[in-house]
Amino acid sequence: MGTGGSRALLVDAQGRVKYSFTAPHEEMRMLKPLWAEQDPDDWWRASQAAITGVLHAAHAGSNDIAGIGLTGQMHGLVLLNAQLKVIRPALIWCDQRSQKQVDFVNAKLGKEAVLRFTANPVLTGFTLPKLLWVRDNEPANFEAVRHFLLPKDYLRFKLTGEFATDVSDASGTSMFDVVHRQWSSELMEGLGLDKAILPKAYESSEITGHLSAEAAAATGLRAGIPVVAGAGDQAASAIGNGITKPGTMSCTIGTSGVVFAFQAKPAYDEAGRVHTFCHAVPNAWHVMGVTQGAGLSLQWFRNRFAPDVEYDDLTADATRSPAGAHGLFWLPYLMGERTPHLDANARAAWVGLTAKHQRSDLARAILEGVCYSQRDGLEIINQLGAAPELVRLSGGGGKSPFWHQLFTDIFNMKVATLETQEGSAYGAALLALVGTGEYTDLTVKEVTVKEPNPESAAFYQKRYEVYQSLYPALKSVFQTIGELDG
Numbered sequence: 001m002g003t004g005g006s007r008a009l010l011v012d013a014q015g016r017v018k019y020s021f022t023a024p025h026e027e028m029r030m031l032k033p034l035w036a037e038q039d040p041d042d043w044w045r046a047s048q049a050a051i052t053g054v055l056h057a058a059h060a061g062s063n064d065i066a067g068i069g070l071t072g073q074m075h076g077l078v079l080l081n082a083q084l085k086v087i088r089p090a091l092i093w094c095d096q097r098s099q100k101q102v103d104f105v106n107a108k109l110g111k112e113a114v115l116r117f118t119a120n121p122v123l124t125g126f127t128l129p130k131l132l133w134v135r136d137n138e139p140a141n142f143e144a145v146r147h148f149l150l151p152k153d154y155l156r157f158k159l160t161g162e163f164a165t166d167v168s169d170a171s172g173t174s175m176f177d178v179v180h181r182q183w184s185s186e187l188m189e190g191l192g193l194d195k196a197i198l199p200k201a202y203e204s205s206e207i208t209g210h211l212s213a214e215a216a217a218a219t220g221l222r223a224g225i226p227v228v229a230g231a232g233d234q235a236a237s238a239i240g241n242g243i244t245k246p247g248t249m250s251c252t253i254g255t256s257g258v259v260f261a262f263q264a265k266p267a268y269d270e271a272g273r274v275h276t277f278c279h280a281v282p283n284a285w286h287v288m289g290v291t292q293g294a295g296l297s298l299q300w301f302r303n304r305f306a307p308d309v310e311y312d313d314l315t316a317d318a319t320r321s322p323a324g325a326h327g328l329f330w331l332p333y334l335m336g337e338r339t340p341h342l343d344a345n346a347r348a349a350w351v352g353l354t355a356k357h358q359r360s361d362l363a364r365a366i367l368e369g370v371c372y373s374q375r376d377g378l379e380i381i382n383q384l385g386a387a388p389e390l391v392r393l394s395g396g397g398g399k400s401p402f403w404h405q406l407f408t409d410i411f412n413m414k415v416a417t418l419e420t421q422e423g424s425a426y427g428a429a430l431l432a433l434v435g436t437g438e439y440t441d442l443t444v445k446e447v448t449v450k451e452p453n454p455e456s457a458a459f460y461q462k463r464y465e466v467y468q469s470l471y472p473a474l475k476s477v478f479q480t481i482g483e484l485d486g
Contacts (some may be wrong), residue, residue: 001041001072001152002233002424003028003255004299008050008423010058012141013066013438015427017420018173020052029089033485034336034344037089040078040154045190049157051219062222063362068159068211070230071424072152073170073255074172086344087141090151091130094292094335096344099127101136105129105174106447108188117187119178119273120171124336124344125292131193142239148197156400159219160227161200161211167413168203168235169276178285179266181278198265202229202278204236209319223361228435229309230428231280233289239280239427241392241418249381249388251374251415252406252423253397257294259285259377262387273340274380280431289339289377289382293332293348294370295396300334301366306359314363315400321364323459327352328361329467330369339377341471345482351470367403369461371410372467380409390414390448394423404448410464419445424426 005024011017020305022128023046029037058064071305075093080086091097105114105122114122122128127150133140149157150173153165168175175198177184188195189260216223230236232426234252236259249261263285268276273288293300333346350365366437378391391411398417399405408415420426433439 001047001070001071001155006043006046006050008047008054009422009429010054010060011426011429011433013433015430015433017422017426019054019058020422020425021050021057023053024176025046025048030093030320032097036092036095036335037074038092040086040090040151041153043155044158047158049051051221059143062216064440065221067432067436068225069428069430069435070152070156070227071233071428072150074150074154074169074232075125076126077134078149078152078154078464079134079141079145080153081147082143082146084147085096087144088134088138091133091485092151093125094296095130096124096336098133099344099369101132104132105191107151109187109234113190113271114174114187114271115268117184119176119266119276120174120178121337122174122344123272123342125338125414126172126174126248132383134192142438145197147199149199151323152232154198154209156227158343159211159215161212162209162441164202164208165199165301166202166204166229166231166280167233167278168204172232172275174369175199178278198441203282204229204231205282205431207435226436228432230431231423232277234260235277235280235286236424236427236431237394238262239396239430240420240423240425240444240468240477241427243286243392244281247386247388248392249386249396250392250394251378252422253294253393253395253403255294255296255299257291257370257374258287259374259381259391261381261388263287267384269380269384269464272342274384275378277410280427287381289374289380291332291335291339291370291373291377292375296334297330297332297348297366297370298363298396301363305401311396312387314402315367315402318364318367319402321358321360323456324463325361325365325368328357328365329448329463330365331468332366332373334371341363345477346471347478347481351473367406368410368463369467374407375410375464377466390416390449392416392418392420394421405450408450408452409461412457412461413450414449416446416449418440419447460466
């Protein structure tokens with residue numbers, strides 16, 4: 001269950017993808033700058049459509065399905081009342097309205113204590129400050145809260161009636177003790193929050209419930225199918241990409257962009273520029289750097305300025321601009337930024353724009369800017385000791401040979417694409433195979449490995465250094481704009 005739509009994937013017992021179907025969501029609502037909300041019941045509508053769509057495509061009957069895995073966008077806040085109804089639209093992962101609540105948590109508990117409790121700093125994109133925003137600004141809604149769920153776990157509730165999550169998704173709430181893989185009593189008690197609203201946290205391949213008769217009727221499946229815990233989208237994508245042992249790293253471009261590395265033991269960046277979460281692999285962790293507006297940058301540009309152009313054509317248009325886009329740089333901070341800046345006030349910008357620039361230059365600058373931003377995360381992860389020889393690329397970037405080569409040259413390292421490009425949905429399916437006892441040893445196959453061009457890598461190294469200088473130069477301006485706009 002992503003930001004733009006819900007995707008159902010059907011695999012066989014050998015892990016081979018057989019059919020898929022995607023149903024779009026309504027566009028996220030942005031009532032104010034940096035706000036982002038979606039309707040959880042629209043997710044459920046789209047999920048029903050995706051499930052029935054894939055069953056129809058496969059000519060599959062209800063008895064053909066052995067298990068269900070779940071994955072979805074992380075960090076969202078879904079609140080239910082005593083009648084088990086959604087109280088208000090969900091504040092989703094890219095919502096940035098809660099800086100005051102972040103400041104409150106740090107002042108109340110201390111930044112060092114927050115790191116000790118959760119292994120991560122509290123950020124506006126995470127779930128806890130969203131919950132506190134509701135407490136501070138919508139007291140009647142907060143008073144009605146009886147259950148909190150993450151986005152994919154609302155779908156679990158609709159499928160099974162159970163209130164549950166998994167350790168990887170829970171890691172992104174700022175309420176979870178990542179080191180000990182359990183909810184943090186110290187943090188909840190320190191903020192006066194009721195632990196009773198929290199769902200039970202499972203390891204990702206554990207069975208959390210079974211399909212209810214009501215959900216079976218809504219989806220065309222049979223009642224009683226086991227539903228495993230699943231994982232947050234990035235941990236699930238890592239399962240699908242084979243990032244399951246030390247020395248492996250991936251880069252996944254969806255609405256956001258994530259560089260992701262396996263960790264056998266929890267370790268975190270003291271500045272909090274990257275996140276340390278529980279992996280979907282038992283007794284393992286991962287570290288990841290996040291670009292809030294990766295694929296979102298290209299989607300925003302297309303929707304606003306080229307709505308009749310297909311994405312492939314827009315990417316082809318970018319190839320007509322020279323490397324460096326005639327000196328044009330894109331800062332992809334459409335929804336603030338996490339890695340490496342941790343700045344909800346950061347704004348997107350083209351820098352270096354002249355009368356010479358055309359649409360092709362703007363498009364190329366976007367693709368290059370997203371690569372630069374992902375390299376920011378890669379650099380920090382390498383400083384933590386990951387140092388892989390190769391990065392596995394998936395998502396939108398993995399489907400474009402041109403963007404694939406850009407990542408290779410800007411990262412200045414080998415970048416591979418995979419036989420299966422389904423990412424997080426595929427990882428959720430593999431977790432369902434494990435949970436239902438159907439798992440066999442599956443090998444993730446690399447199909448295209450690109451080597452960096454030395455001349456291009458040197459060219460982009462100089463421009464990456466310019467890119468790195470732009471945010472510090474504009475930080476105070478972004479802060480002023482936020483104050484004037486707020």
